[in-house]
Amino acid sequence: MRAATVITPHGTTAAVQDGTTWRALPAADLSALLAADVAWQPGARLADATPTLPLPRPGKVICCGLNYGDHIAETGRDTPSHPTLFAKYADTLTGDGQDIRLPAGVEVDWEAELAVVVGRELRNADQAQARGAIAGYTVANDISVRDWQRRTPQWFQGKAWDATTPLGPVVVTPDELDPEAGVEVICRVNGIERQRGDTKALVFPCATLLAYVSTFTTLRPGDVLLTGTPGGVGIGMTPPALLADGDVVETEVTGIGVLTNTIRLA
């Protein structure tokens, strides 16, 4: 199934794709649907539906850095023995088609990523339990403010600007997508491809990450885990590249879809 939170003339609703149209699911959005733990029983066909941020209220948005060999190489680090994790809040997220607004003068970079959506509560889970708790996969771009990220040893302040991490447009269930078999994670800036990685190269695959995180904190339905970015970020280029006002960032994961967001620096 391909699920989303869609905007309709009557408000938002969780919805499932049915060919080229959408059918309502019984909750106002996917955060509410996953929290309610109800069957994804498609209801009425929606005449007018546009996907928006699928998960407006994850309790946790946990990110893994340094998870693709080519990106680890471009940062000059060694392959890590454990997942490098940092946190965002729900406020950091935004939807497909939204402008990403940041102040003029900051150094903005792209990081296309596969995101995992948690479907069941997990604590001290093993790999099999973690795999079974995956509700689906979606697309994210961990847009980063590099000068703020570099100000201190901790990346948080370069990673948690409000409404700067696009997520969506749809959540694809595991029966339709297998990142361990490989899906491609792609970033284009103004139509030029800058990143292309394959999730089968992840140092720490999705279920490994969820199980690891669940060692120290509870994951709940609707929580999101970003799995890291492949090589090709702007600061890895020679000379380093940054996003400019008006740049259009397309973030794609094959089999899921494309996020299109415009950078606005003012």
Add this chain to the structure above:
Amino acid sequence: MRAATVITPHGTTAAVQDGTTWRALPAADLSALLAADVAWQPGARLADATPTLPLPRPGKVICCGLNYGDHIAETGRDTPSHPTLFAKYADTLTGDGQDIRLPAGVEVDWEAELAVVVGRELRNADQAQARGAIAGYTVANDISVRDWQRRTPQWFQGKAWDATTPLGPVVVTPDELDPEAGVEVICRVNGIERQRGDTKALVFPCATLLAYVSTFTTLRPGDVLLTGTPGGVGIGMTPPALLADGDVVETEVTGIGVLTNTIRLA
């Protein structure tokens, strides 16, 4: 005023201290009271009331590391030009009197801190706006799992174990407490004093921290900011000390109160 969330025979309620007793405030806890933005009008006297975690559901718990000169020195770092920030989630918090449960074998350390509670929404705030938005101050201990903290460059996985950061027992309003004039932050382990710092020595004072964070993300009523720990943490000792099963950690900020928590490693 000295406010808390208290457990009564009829459930929890926000409450304000009145001499040696408590009077109810019109919300189930301080998170709800601050979110509702109602006057703190004391109601009925409570015959049986015990303070618990004052803020059970902060949307954000943001921590500043490296904010006291003696602690910066014991970590071997230079005085930072910007606040070193990292994030926790509400799940990380626990209340006065609660056991802190962690698996046997991890390296557990103490970090007594003053915590600031946000009372009004802040975004792109200046210092005066940030100061005016402080609802109050409370006590925290950023109990840290050092081996996990050191596994990667990002501290999050050593700082975000569920129910390991005690917070409380009361929130003291700014008319009764002025950390810029100086309050002492103290940690005792099994009755032996290990930390004593003064908040007037903070590299980044409370209002500075709130204003800085509000540059990149919205702070809302009930959000919590931990302001860093003074010198004297276990890993700074010669030889380094760790908390053991059964150790009693007392965390005190003068003018606020004391948190007492027992470490349980199993």
